[in-house]
Amino acid sequence: MGEDVLSEIRRTFDELAKAIQKTAEEVVKTTTSTVRKITVEQGVNIKEQGDDALVEIDMPGLEPGDISIYISRDGDYIRAEGARGERKYTKKVYLPFKIDPSTAKAAYKNGVLTITAKKVKPQEISIKVE
Structure with a gap:
């Protein structure tokens, strides 16, 4: 594989990791808020x-x-x-x-x-x- 292809793969994984991190933070924030509001x-x-x-x-x-x-x-x-x-x-x-x-x-x-x-x-x- 060429250096350009590897670089593109790394960039894609970095973007995916950021998206997963942001989603996880939103889930924690929403869940914490919900748990505080109501006892499940x-x-x-x-x-x-x-x-x-x-x-x-x-x-x-x-x-x-x-x-x-x-x-x-x-x-x-x-x-x-x-x-x-x-x-x-x-x-x-x-x-x-x-x-x-x-x-x-x-x-x-x-x-x-x-x-x-x-x-x-x-x-x-x-x-x-x-």
């Missing part, structure tokens, strides 16, 4: 229904009295704990939106803990331009 965990389902949030957590084999639920004051995560005999659960679910903790209600049926609450709408303030 088996047995957890987060839904938005209009102004309401619905969080379902699989916790089979418990009774309603076996479960404790905690919501952060600013409404960005829910922690649910439950224990009965050998069964023990601790789930901390970071939400992709904030909820109003004072509106939260919980129900337990067929091994699924369902928590509903009103989503908090972002608030804006006006500032004066000088």
Whole structure:
């Protein structure tokens, strides 16, 4: 092979390596952002229904009295704990939106803990331009 052909191959591989690096950086950036916004965990389902949030957590084999639920004051995560005999659960679910903790209600049926609450709408303030 001539020197020109080898040089062209090197240039092509360099461009390919740069493209792969850029794609990898974008994937990491997007994934990090997504993971921060929502906890992807088996047995957890987060839904938005209009102004309401619905969080379902699989916790089979418990009774309603076996479960404790905690919501952060600013409404960005829910922690649910439950224990009965050998069964023990601790789930901390970071939400992709904030909820109003004072509106939260919980129900337990067929091994699924369902928590509903009103989503908090972002608030804006006006500032004066000088």
